[in-house]
Amino acid sequence: MKFGFDIDDTLIDLRAYAFALYNKKLGKNITIDAFQALQRVEIHELFGLTDTEGSAMWNSSLEEIYFMDCPIFEQALETLQTLNQQGHDIYYITSRPKQYCAQSQQWMRAQGFPIKEGHFFCGMQDAEKVAIIKNLALDVYVDDKPAVLETLQDIETKVILKNQSYNEHVTLPRLHHWHEFDNIIKV
The missing domain is CATH 3.40.50.1000 (HAD superfamily/HAD-like)
Structure with missing residues (x-):
C-alpha cells in the first residue's frame, strides 16, 4: 500500500513545541489549557501579537522550531x-x-x-x-x-x-x- x-x-508536535518556545522567548507563562483551546493553527494571539508580529516571530524562529528538539x-x-x-x-x-x-x-x-x-x-x-x-x-x-x-x-x-x-x-x-x-x- x-x-x-x-x-x-x-507526525511531530510542532505547534506545542513552538508554544513552549514562545513562552520562553517572550518571558510569558501562558497555560497549556489556553493553547489547547485555540481554534486556529496560528499561536501568536495567545501572546498578544498581531498577525504581522506573529508571522515575523514564526519566520524568525523556523530553524529553531523545525530542527531542535521538537517531539514526535x-x-x-x-x-x-x-x-x-x-x-x-x-x-x-x-x-x-x-x-x-x-x-x-x-x-x-x-x-x-x-x-x-x-x-x-x-x-x-x-x-x-x-x-x-x-x-x-x-x-x-x-x-x-x-x-x-x-x-x-x-x-x-x-x-x-x-x-x-x-x-x-x-x-x-x-x-x-x-x-x-x-x-x-x-x-
Missing part, C-alpha cells in the same frame, strides 16, 4: 517504521518551505523516520499538496489540516485527520493517538 503523511502537527507524537515513528518493514511505500508531503526541504529530510532521518529517495515533497500550498496526493494515488493520507483532507473527498484515498484543537469541527476519520492507526485503516 501507499501511505502519505503530513509532518508538522501530524507517541507511536508515530514506530507506526511508520512498521509500515516500512511491512514493505509499504511511505511518502511525506509537507508545506514546509522549500529552502528547508533537505534539512527537514536530514532531521527526519536522524529521528529514525524511513525516507526513500523521491518520497519527500516540500514547499507546497494546499492545492499543490492535493495534486501530489492524487498523482501518487495514495491508499491512505494523514494530515491535520481540514482544507487539504476535505478536498480529497472525491478520490479513492482514505483520508485521516490527525486530531488538533483547530480541526475538531470537521467530521472525518480522526486519529487522536497513533496507537489507533492500525484500527482506523482497517475500517
Whole structure:
C-alpha cells in the first residue's frame, strides 16, 4: 500500500513545541489549557501579537522550531517504521518551505523516520499538496489540516485527520493517538 503523511502537527508536535518556545522567548507563562483551546493553527494571539508580529516571530524562529528538539507524537515513528518493514511505500508531503526541504529530510532521518529517495515533497500550498496526493494515488493520507483532507473527498484515498484543537469541527476519520492507526485503516 501507499501511505502519505503530513509532518508538522501530524507526525511531530510542532505547534506545542513552538508554544513552549514562545513562552520562553517572550518571558510569558501562558497555560497549556489556553493553547489547547485555540481554534486556529496560528499561536501568536495567545501572546498578544498581531498577525504581522506573529508571522515575523514564526519566520524568525523556523530553524529553531523545525530542527531542535521538537517531539514526535507517541507511536508515530514506530507506526511508520512498521509500515516500512511491512514493505509499504511511505511518502511525506509537507508545506514546509522549500529552502528547508533537505534539512527537514536530514532531521527526519536522524529521528529514525524511513525516507526513500523521491518520497519527500516540500514547499507546497494546499492545492499543490492535493495534486501530489492524487498523482501518487495514495491508499491512505494523514494530515491535520481540514482544507487539504476535505478536498480529497472525491478520490479513492482514505483520508485521516490527525486530531488538533483547530480541526475538531470537521467530521472525518480522526486519529487522536497513533496507537489507533492500525484500527482506523482497517475500517
